[in-house]
Amino acid sequence: MTGVDPLLPGDPERLGPYELAGRLGEGGQSIVYLGRREDGAEAAIKLLRARLSRNPEWRSRFERELAVIGRVAGFCTAQVLDADFSGDAPYVVSEYVPGPSLSAQVGAHGPRTGTDLDRLAIGTVTALAAIHRAGILHRDFKPSNVLMGPDGPRVIDFGIARVLGSSSSSKGSGIMGTPSYMAPEQIADGDLGAGVDMFAWAATMVFAATGRHPFGNDNISAVFHRILHYEPDMSALPDTLRGVVAACLAKDAARRPEAQQVLLDLLGGAAPAAPAAPYGARDDRALSTGAQFAAPPHVPPHPSPPARPRASADPPSPPAPPLGGAHPPPPGAEDGTHPAGSTDTVPPVRPRRRLRIAALALPVVLLAGGGAAWAVVAAASGGEDPPASTDAAAPPAGAAAGVRSAEHAVETVLSFDHASYERNVTAAHGVSTERYGADYDRQLAARDYRAELESKDGSVTTDIAGSAVVSATPDSVTVLTYVERTVRASGAEPNELRDPMRATVIRRGDRWLLDTLYTLRAGSPRARTDGARWPGARARDVLSVVARHPSIAAGTIVGAGLRPGGSGDEITALVALGECTSACDDADPIGVHQVRVGKAGDGWRVIGARKL
Structure with a gap:
């Protein structure tokens, strides 16, 4: 603005x-x-x-x-x-906010990181908590409706859009909102509540951290398909934020936490303790704390706005209905769509138990093969990049243990048999962090995967066809791995599945545990490695040579890594390649290529390439 x-x-x-x-x-x-x-x-x-x-x-x-x-x-x-x-x-x-929108700021200066991202997340969810407490649903929360003022982020365009809306808040009706930031229930014409705003908030945080629309911004049908069926890559988000963002992106609105709960989770110990209050009682302490944390250093928090002046023609305001009370539906917009800046009233916020927010690094069970077989698709993210340090062309020797652990963990969490289901799940917990394990259990239970396996005498066998290091630190290794699965069911031919996946393992004592797992599609963004301890300049030189090879340049790189070990004069790269050159989406084919690179004087050259 x-x-x-x-x-x-x-x-x-x-x-x-x-x-x-x-x-x-x-x-x-x-x-x-x-x-x-x-x-x-x-x-x-x-x-x-x-x-x-x-x-x-x-x-x-x-x-x-x-x-x-x-x-x-x-x-x-x-x-x-x-x-x-x-x-x-x-x-x-x-109020006039003298600052650019979040979308303009990210476009001009790049993604938000560190404390800037933390302040943005806290400030915007504070705003949504205040809006929802008033019984209002924004319904068009997006980067352009967040202004980056000198005293911190401000959420706008929740004030008059009810006037312009084309349906009541309780039910969707057509396209109401900005497609890239719409929740699944808006697309499916389902019941609308505060979860709509929380989904859009989470998508906006992914945009802020990556500079990319999390579900793309191409044709509407492709965007809607991704919103309904896929998870965005959240590897750019720090651990402190990734869990709540992932929870808010749940496809089921009932599983998304409320704005006040997210605010309390983000504030952690900084939130003032409050005694139990009767339901409906007003307590501004969490909101005040959120506003203080959202303000940049040495800048006072948002001042209270002046009292609303009464214009000479302003009629007396009718008594406000109770929170969640009936409100008249807005008139239809002439163009039949919901305009930017849309709001609506929402049901009252009801007490709910405190949720343990965790990153949704979990397997999603999908029916495949006409209902006779299944594919297990992981959906999650990587971690925050560490500070820059040493440089070498090949991954550090210590990363090899992380790669082996990642391969074993992926094979374990994606393998099932109807006759040994309990042992399979126990083994998966043994190679995973608590965060991954909790969501793994929840997703399996939500889809009743065990019943599906048992009804078909089914099994899934998983093997790793190849792996390479994407980034590494002493305590974290992100791995590109090519996963082959054989899905069997009684009365059906085996179904062979091959997918590139990105896994992150973290060190816990003398063990490496799986923390996140993400299935790559042609429209997936690449993992951020800038600022990582490895790869450094020399490894990037090798990857640059790989990218220029005709077999790789013919597509779009979705993921790339280098194998640890080797002779020093030869390095093998693994590349997940979208078979598309621009505007790739998840419907485009994706393949995995192996490229061997050898020393050539002071540089490198490709000495062999093949598609796996």
């Missing part, structure tokens, strides 16, 4: 007490201006299109919605300050 364009012919020079200084943005339903009062105070003024203001019923509903909007506390949000809908040019006045 930092860019202010000049007014255009036909723009008003003044709206109420505000002189218009320029344009901040424009959409299908409104134009947003920068306004200044005589005392110099600035505000963002959203002037609604005339076509939306001619309906008397619309105006009446708008009045009632503003009464609800006014209950949102000013924690990390741009509050609605004023409104006038009595004349021919109805408008709404909000």
Whole structure:
């Protein structure tokens, strides 16, 4: 919102007490201006299109919605300050946040990392907690609706979109929101609740950490397919954030934690202890703490916004209904879609037990082969990159133990037999971290995988056809591995499955345990290795030579690593390659290539390449 364009012919020079200084943005339903009062105070003024203001019923509903909007506390949000809908040019006045949107900031300066990412996560979920407590559903939370103000992130466009919506909050109806950040239930026309915003929040955090839309941004049908059936790569997220983000991306809205719970988990011990309070009692301490943590160092937290001024034409506000009470449905938008900045009311937040948030590094059981066989697809992420250190072309010798452990762990967690299911699960826990193990159990139980195996006398045998190191530290190794599985069921031919996967193992004492596992698709982003201890400059030189080989340059690299060991004059690379050159998506084929690279003077050259 930092860019202010000049007014255009036909723009008003003044709206109420505000002189218009320029344009901040424009959409299908409104134009947003920068306004200044005589005392110099600035505000963002959203002037609604005339076509939306001619309906008397619309105006009446708008009045009632503003009464609800006014209950949102000013924690990390741009509050609605004023409104006038009595004349021919109805408008709404909000706080002006002098900062770029998150999408613009990431586009100009790259992904957010470290404390910047932590502050962003805490600030935005604080805003959602405040919005949800007021009984409002944002329903279009996305990077462009987060402004990076000088005092921290502010969530915008939750104030008037109910007026512009095309259905009630309780049920989806068509496309309502921005496709790349819509929750599965929005796509499937299901019941809508606060989980919609939590899914969008998590997707926005993945964007902030990677600079990429987590489910792509190509054609809508492809984006919706990924949202419904795949998990994004969360390897760029730090451990402190990855678990809550993964939990909020659950396909089942009932499994997503609430905003207040996520805020408390992110704050950890920093959240003030609060005595038990009656349900519905207001306690701002967690929100206040969240706002303080969201502010940059040496910057005071968001000040409380000024009291909402009462415009001369502003009618008395009706009494606010109880949280979760019935609200009139909004009128339909003329174009039949839900506009940017959409909000709606949500059911009351009910007490729930504290969830143990863990990264969703878990196997997802999918029916395959016409119901006669199954594929186990892992979905999760890698860890945070360590500081830079030593440099070598080949992976460090210590990484070899991590690779062997990763191979064994992947074979273990993806192998099942109906006659030894309990032993299979016990073995999987023996090679996994507690975090992976807990979600592994939950996913198997949710899909009743044991019953599927037993009903078909089924089994899954897993072998590793090849592995290579993607990145390594003394306590963490990320491995690209080519997994071959044979799925058998009574009365059916064996089904052979081959998938590249990315696994991360971490050191626990003298053991390496599987912490995350991610199945690669042609549309998957590559793992971030910048800042890792390995690969360094020399290893990157080798990988660069591999990337330029015609067999590799003909596609899009999704994952690449180098095998540990070797003679020193020869290194073998493993490459997961999307068989597409641009705009790859998960429907495109993906293959695994083995490339041998040898010394050539001071450099390297490819001496052999084949597709596995």
